[in-house]
Amino acid sequence: MAILPQGPELRALNPMQFYRSQLDVEPTKYFVLVTKREKRACRSCEDLGVVSAPLPPRIIEKCLASDRIVIETVVGKYCNHTPLHRQSMILERDLGLEISRATLDGWVLKVGELLIPMVAVMSRELISGSYIQADETPVDVQTRECRGKNHQACFSQYSRPRGSVVFEFHPGRARHGPKRWLGRFAGILQPDGYAAYDQIGGPRMVHAACWAHARRRFFEAVQLNPRDPVANPIVAWMDELFAVDAEARRRQIDLPGRHALRQERARPLLDEIRGKIEAAQSIALPASALNKACHYTLTLWKKLTRFLEYPELELSTNLAENSMRPVALGRKNWIHIGSPQAGPKVAAILSVVESCRRLKLPVRDYLTAVLPGLADLRIQRLPELTPTMWLTRHSWTHATGG
Numbered sequence: 001m002a003i004l005p006q007g008p009e010l011r012a013l014n015p016m017q018f019y020r021s022q023l024d025v026e027p028t029k030y031f032v033l034v035t036k037r038e039k040r041a042c043r044s045c046e047d048l049g050v051v052s053a054p055l056p057p058r059i060i061e062k063c064l065a066s067d068r069i070v071i072e073t074v075v076g077k078y079c080n081h082t083p084l085h086r087q088s089m090i091l092e093r094d095l096g097l098e099i100s101r102a103t104l105d106g107w108v109l110k111v112g113e114l115l116i117p118m119v120a121v122m123s124r125e126l127i128s129g130s131y132i133q134a135d136e137t138p139v140d141v142q143t144r145e146c147r148g149k150n151h152q153a154c155f156s157q158y159s160r161p162r163g164s165v166v167f168e169f170h171p172g173r174a175r176h177g178p179k180r181w182l183g184r185f186a187g188i189l190q191p192d193g194y195a196a197y198d199q200i201g202g203p204r205m206v207h208a209a210c211w212a213h214a215r216r217r218f219f220e221a222v223q224l225n226p227r228d229p230v231a232n233p234i235v236a237w238m239d240e241l242f243a244v245d246a247e248a249r250r251r252q253i254d255l256p257g258r259h260a261l262r263q264e265r266a267r268p269l270l271d272e273i274r275g276k277i278e279a280a281q282s283i284a285l286p287a288s289a290l291n292k293a294c295h296y297t298l299t300l301w302k303k304l305t306r307f308l309e310y311p312e313l314e315l316s317t318n319l320a321e322n323s324m325r326p327v328a329l330g331r332k333n334w335i336h337i338g339s340p341q342a343g344p345k346v347a348a349i350l351s352v353v354e355s356c357r358r359l360k361l362p363v364r365d366y367l368t369a370v371l372p373g374l375a376d377l378r379i380q381r382l383p384e385l386t387p388t389m390w391l392t393r394h395s396w397t398h399a400t401g402g
Helices: 067-078 084-095 101-127 176-181 211-224 231-251 255-283 289-299 301-308 318-334 340-358 363-370 379-384 387-400
Strands: 039-041 050-052 131-141 151-159 165-170 188-190
Touching: 067 084, 067 101, 067 318, 067 340, 067 363, 084 101, 101 151, 101 165, 101 340, 101 379, 101 387, 131 318, 131 340, 151 176, 151 318, 151 340, 165 176, 165 340, 211 231, 211 289, 231 255, 255 289, 255 301, 289 301, 318 340, 340 363, 340 387, 363 387, 379 387
Parallel strands: 131 188
Antiparallel strands: 039 050, 131 151, 151 165
């Protein structure tokens, strides 16, 4: 606190204090944490010997790093998109700590291994529901067979709007991956347009499409010709369709209310949009972007209009695409996955990190609460610890003051 010089004329004034607030920071501190355990022995029962208090559960037993450092390493790579070699350099540059990239990698892969059973439970939660959005993105993987270049694998992402997210690693972008994962699903499937999803599922699965992808194709035609008198009105009409759901969100109405609003306002819009697209297709050049957009939208028209039948169905898969953006951003930094065996472990970490982000759950708090002792936990208890269930129980505890 700043002190004014004391003079006769200043002492006569009433003392007053002026405050100025500013954001400040303290550099990260690393220290050695020592755990002391009391040892006791009973003179009357010597056969018991010397006993001591048990150690608290750890993420990685006998690891020289604390749980918080392991979690910070995971958060640094998959939330802040900082590669492990860069984390290692930062520790040495700023703190003089020499921790190799291989050591950091061992911690991260161990966390991924621990989370694989948890993500299997999260997958069953999604499969048992009624609505899944799907998306995928390529990822490079180092393999012994492809020396000198990376093998291209794939992350498939399955999620529920405002719910959990599950990533699955596939060695290639083949159809058998989604077919195996969604083989028992009997609800609404809304992918990004990837053809592999068309032959998936039984008679009870409902296939839906994404209006954002349809609008994007017409918008590309507008970008080629900003004054296009045909594509511009179609994009405007599609914007009106999205405005119906935007109003429902603004008014915070429930799904039945949104369904009624869609029937009242979206159904007439669809008739207008289809009429304009059919008219545009009749005059568009065969190889033009406009004709391709018309063909794409009319081919998927039945899937695009499913939202009139199912209130929970969103107009677009934008939420699923938003969950893919952190992966794409991180991929530019860590470039590739080190081995095919590491793929499922990375997918498990991404599933938990992205689920926490989607649920607005602090990822550090969740990992700190769940990871220690997870290796020794009975598998029957895992459904209680998924991000959705943990958030429900945590919110209920705060609400009841427990």
